[in-house]
Amino acid sequence: MKSDLIIMGSGIAGNLAAMYFRKKFPDINVTLVGKQKSRSPLVGESTVEVTVQFLNAIGLSTLLEEKHYHKYGLSYYFKQSYDKKCNKYVVHEAPGINRLPSFNLNRNVFDQDIRDINATLGIRRIDQDVQEVILSDNNDHKHQVVLKGQNGETTHIDADWVIDASGRRRLLAKQLQLHKAPAYQRNSFWFRMNSFDRTKLFEMTDTRVNHHCYDPYYVTHHFYGQGYWIWIIPLKASTGKDHVSIGITYRPELLGQKNVQLESLLTILDNDHPSISAMIRSGSIDDTCSYNNYMYEAEQYYSKSGWYLLGDAAFTFDPANSAGLAYVAHEITQIASMISKDRNHELTQDYVDAMERHVKAQLALQDSWSNWYLIMNDPLKMAWTLKVANMGYFHVVLPNFINGSYLDGRSANHFAKLLPRFSKENAPKCYPFPELLELITEQIDPSQPLDPELIPNLYEKTINFRLYRATNDKDRAQFVSRYFFKLARLRLYVMKKVKWQFNIKHGVVMTKSLIAIASDLIKSTVIFCIPSFYVKKAKVNSSLSSPYTNMGDHLRCLTHDKKHTPPLQSMMKNDDQPAQVDSREISEMEM
Known part of the structure; x- marks a missing residue:
């Protein structure tokens, strides 16, 4: 048996990859192998704008609108005191609706729908387990996947390209001994529930920006405590x-x-966030899941010889800031760009290395998130950390994805230089403006409520509300210029909250802070005036150039027959005929 592309794994990453490749390269054969699990641990899924841009590109916008809640941003709840018994919060939520949408996915519904859509696209699906992968040692791409049937019989499939989307089974990573231990481990416990009283979540005293844009329930809520966060x-x-x-x-x-389970979680929440425990006790639990020590990485993710790791088969991620499927969207499109260049005999090791560096640069963010747990019970440091992190996402990461610049090898290498990975021992502070925030911390009376002005909701000043479509390179540079300008303003805001004293320590901190502000303003000005200072692109048709000529081409795919697939197939009265209006109704309307 022969297939151009084999995707091992029938979960969400494998199905999304199959749909994208089938629509992006309609002339190649796509085979999806792996048994569909009747029960698998599904979180729910909070998506971000990167993810939704990818899902829209493969034709799922109607599905999202009809079957899933809009997510109006990430809302953060910070204690207004260092006393965990305090039930007063400063809430950071979007004061308006972002022009680029995101959704909260019901994964049971979503996963089944994308499988149903894939069944109409001509994707071959084989419901068998992978027994062995025989990879070619050279660049002839003569790989072979061996499948094992129910009665022990084997099936051999030859393929030019093999994508491992087998999730935590990690078929290729284990076979090739690519396992890499992360700097820090994480545990997670979660459940889904129904028939609860949602109003109990808001039985708290809070400070938030008033707006008239959306119901504040329809977001992804984040609460924090000593070494943990709640979604x-x-x-x-x-x-x-x-x-x-x-x-x-x-x-x-x-x-x-x-090993946190339901009862121990309720004990934690009773002490730290009683409104959440009250909401939980008001409802019925559907299911529970847990992962202990679930973090891992790999030494290598992509190969010029035509094999690739995708999703959980590559690495696991911290669900903070809902980045999971955003990583998958980056990986699928990167793999597609490598296959596209390979089909044209243009793929080089330099380009594969550049895509690999981009993946590892994104993992540098995971390193920072690992250290966030050290400050999650500190509302001052955590609030400012999230402000700056989200500002970077909206001004750098999101425009890069929509534009497709990360598929340019030179741009990917430049991004990797901006986000180097540090060893555990040499990791910098995980929060911004560390010396300023340390001074403020020393001046705070922990027995008194925290001044909300120390942790203000600056969403409207840090989020890039101007972004709504694929941007050119000049616009990308201007967004980065605005990032540095806003960073200088944020640092100045924090400086104004310090009760300055006339001594050497304060003098040194003030001098360093003013120099940092000047540096950020210089970067902002230079990038604004000379975009090439930030925008780094390879020459057209060079070994590092993107296979796509126009910006956003990676998100332009063929469509599918939406009329006969979810959700429209169940919404239309008749698949072939328009709805008929009774003649008596016509007469009444004419009268």
């Missing part, structure tokens, strides 16, 4: 009942617990 993801259920995913991710050595 609450509202989900749309086909039954019409309230449905929600709630979970905790934690570093066990910081939390002081190694």
Whole structure:
């Protein structure tokens, strides 16, 4: 048996990859292998704008709108005191609707729908386990995947390219001994529930920016504590009942617990966030799941010889900031760009290395997130950390994805230089403006409520509301210029909150801060005036150039027959005929 492309794994990463490749390269054969699990641990899924841009590109916009809740951003709840008994919060939520949408996915519904759509696209699906992968040692791409049937019989499939999307089975990573231990481990416990009283979540005293844009329930909610954070993801259920995913991710050595389950979670929440525990006790639990020590990486993710690791088969991620499927979207499009160049006999080791460096640069963000757990019980440091992190996402990462610049090898290498990975021992502070925030911390009376002005909601000043379409390179440079300008303003804001004293320590911190502000303003000005200072692109048709000529081409795919696939197939009265209007109704309307 022969297939141009084999994708091993029938989960969400494998199905999304199959759909993208089938639509991007309609002339190649795509085979999806692996047994579909009747039950698998699904979180819910909070998506970000990168993910939705990818899902829209493969024709799923109607599905998202009809079957899943809009997610109006990430909302963060910071204690207004260092006393964990405090039930007063400063809430950071979007004061408006972002021009680029995101959604909270009901994964049970979504996963089945994309499988149903794939069944109409001519993707060959084989419901068998992979027994062995025989990889070619050279660049002739003569790989072979050996499948094992129910009765022990084997099937051999030859392929030019093999993508491992087998999830935590990690078929290729284990076979090739690519396992790499992460700097820090994480544990997670979560569950989904229904028939709960959502109003109990808001039984707290909070400070938030008033707006008239959306119901604040329809976001992804984040709460924090000693070595942990909590997510609450509202989900749309086909039954019409309230449905929600709630979970905790934690570093066990910081939390002081190694295996959080429902009862121990409720004990934590009773002490730290009683409104959440009250909401949980008001509902019915559907299912529970947990992962302990679930983090891992790989030494290599892509190969010039035509094999690739995708999703959880490559590395696991911290669900903080909902980046999971965003990583998958980057990886699928990177693999597609390598296959595209390979088909034209233009793929070089330099280009593969550049894509690999981009993946590892994104993992540098994971390194920072690992250290966030050290400050999650510190509302001052955590609030400012998230401000700056989200500002970087909206001004750098998101425009790069929509534009497709990360598929240019020179641009990918430049991005990797901007986000180097540090060893555990040499990691910098995980929060911004460390010397300023340390001074403010020293001046705070921990027995008194925290001034909300120390942790203000600056969403409207840090989020890039101007971004709504594929941008050219000049616009990307201007967004980065604005990032540095806003960074200087944020640092100045923090400086104004310090109660300055006339001594050497304060003088040194003030001098360093003013120099940093000047440096950011210089970067902002130079990048604005000379975009090439930031924008680095390879020459057209060079070994590092992107296979796509126009910006955003990686997100332009063929469409599918939406009329006969979810969700429209169940919404239309008749698949072939338009709805008929009774003649009596016509007469009445004419009268």
